[in-house]
Structures are given as structure tokens and as C-alpha cells.
């Protein structure tokens with residue numbers, strides 16, 4: 008499969024505010040237990056929407072991530088999960104996308120169980136704080152129940168070594184979606200090979216492993232490795248809207264790929 012160029016997507020056509028509106032509604036659904044904003048005071052929802060628009064947590068990168076996910080999922084031709092989505096975010100760092108990912112996968116009202124992991128305690132602490140701050144944003148606006156286990160929704164951040172997860176009993180045997188954002192293959196290939204092996208082993212037969220990369224070459228190496236490990240690359244594309252960083256050739260979510268176990 009050759010790398011596909013970026014193509015205009017109907018969602019992009021909605022403009023930033025269209026994406027923002029879709030993301031806001033999905034976040035509202037996520038934090039209100041799938042009930043959306045239906046039963047809420049419209050004035051409160053309006054205030055919350057304005058706060059959301061100003062929030063640094065849901066700025067350009069998160070909107071681009073949302074659009075990119077919509078695009079690759081559609082192109083993959085897959086619709087992972089049944090009544091519930093089990094989501095694994097490996098090497099999540101401070102997990103900028105900690106609320107956005109479950110909102111995305113739960114945007115049609117399905118409960119999502121997210122399990123996010125990083126090696127570094129400090130990153131996981133930050134991830135928890137960030138997620139809590141997002142919850143707080145919605146709680147302050149009067150969303151009645153932000154902590155719910157009853158509908159199967161859960162978000163868990165865990166500090167641990169993703170290359171040694173195989174023996175960990177607490178995590179599900181299969182995930183509908185495994186997400187690895189900005190993999191670091193160049194830095195430590197043996198570790199990342201183990202992480203990818205684990206990811207491919209745990210992704211459900213109809214599920215998706217989604218990876219993103221900062222660099223062109225690193226992405227190609229990751230795809231090569233995933234294929235060698237038995238992964239089937241369904242979609243891979245350069246994200247033309249990714250934000251350039253200071254380092255030459257490096258940008259946020261520069262490439263994205265959706266991979267299936269074969």
C-alpha cells in the first residue's frame with residue numbers, strides 16, 4: 008500500500024468551528040454519560056461551549072487529531088467495537104488527548120473504556136491532572152455525573168512499561184482500538200518492537216491499531232516494522248495540516264496510519 012496524500016474531507020469542510028462543535032458535543036456526551044446536552048439548561052450549555060472554545064486543551068492540535076481520526080477510520084473501512092469500545096493508549100505521555108479520544112470513539116453514544124499508559128510517573132500524573140481539569144470544566148457548568156462506571160465508561164491512567172504488559176492481568180485481553188501517538192522508534196527500537204508486538208497481539212480482529220509519527224522516515228520505519236510483525240497497513244497518510252515544530256522535518260501528527268492484525 009502506498010502512502011496516500013491528504014484529501015479534502017467533508018469534516019474539514021465544516022471549518023474549525025464545525026469540528027469544534029462536533030468535538031464539543033461528543034465531550035458533552037462523554038462527560039454526561041451518553042446523555043448529551045439534551046436535558047441541560049441551554050444557557051449553561053452556551054456558557055460551557057464558550058469556555059470550551061477558549062480552552063487551551065482543545066486547540067488546534069486536538070481539532071486536527073479529531074479530523075485526522077475521522078478520515079483514517081472512514082478510509083480503513085472498519086467500525087471497531089460492539090456495544091462498547093475498549094481503547095488502549097500506549098506511551099501516552101501527558102495524554103493531551105485523554106478526554107478527546109474517548110469522546111471521539113463514543114461520539115455515537117457508545118460507552119468507552121480507556122486505558123492509558125506511560126513509562127514515566129510524572130507524565131501519568133500530568134495526564135491525570137489534565138483529565139481532571141477537563142472534567143472540572145464540564146462539572147462547573149452543571150453536568151450532573153462526570154464519574155460514571157454504571158454505563159461501562161471508564162478512564163484509567165497507569166504508569167508502567169508498555170513493553171512488559173503481556174503478563175499484566177488487569178487489562179483486557181482484546182482492545183477495539185490501540186492508539187500510539189508519536190511513537191519513538193528511533194530512540195529505542197527493541198522496546199518499540201515489543202510495544203508494537205503487544206499492540207498487534209491485543210488489537211481485536213475487527214479492531215484498529217492507529218499510530219502517528221513526528222517524522223517522515225520514522226513513520227516509514229514504523230510501517231516496515233509493523234508489516235514485518237504481521238500487521239496489515241490499511242491506511243497511511245501525510246497529515247498536511249499538522250503543525251510544524253522547531254526541529255526540521257518534525258511536526259505534530261505528521262503521519263497517521265491505521266493497521267489491522269492480519
Ligand SMILES: C[S@@+](CC[C@H](N)C(=O)[O-])C[C@H]1O[C@@H](n2cnc3c(N)ncnc32)[C@H](O)[C@@H]1O
Nearest residue numbers: 098099100125126127167168169170188189191
Ligand atoms: C515521543 S513521546 C510521545 C508521548 C505522547 N504519546 C505524545 O504524543 O505526546 C514517547 C513516549 O513514550 C514513552 N515510553 C517510552 N518507552 C515506554 C515504555 N516502555 N512503556 C511505556 N511508555 C514508554 C515515553 O515516556 C514518552 O512519553
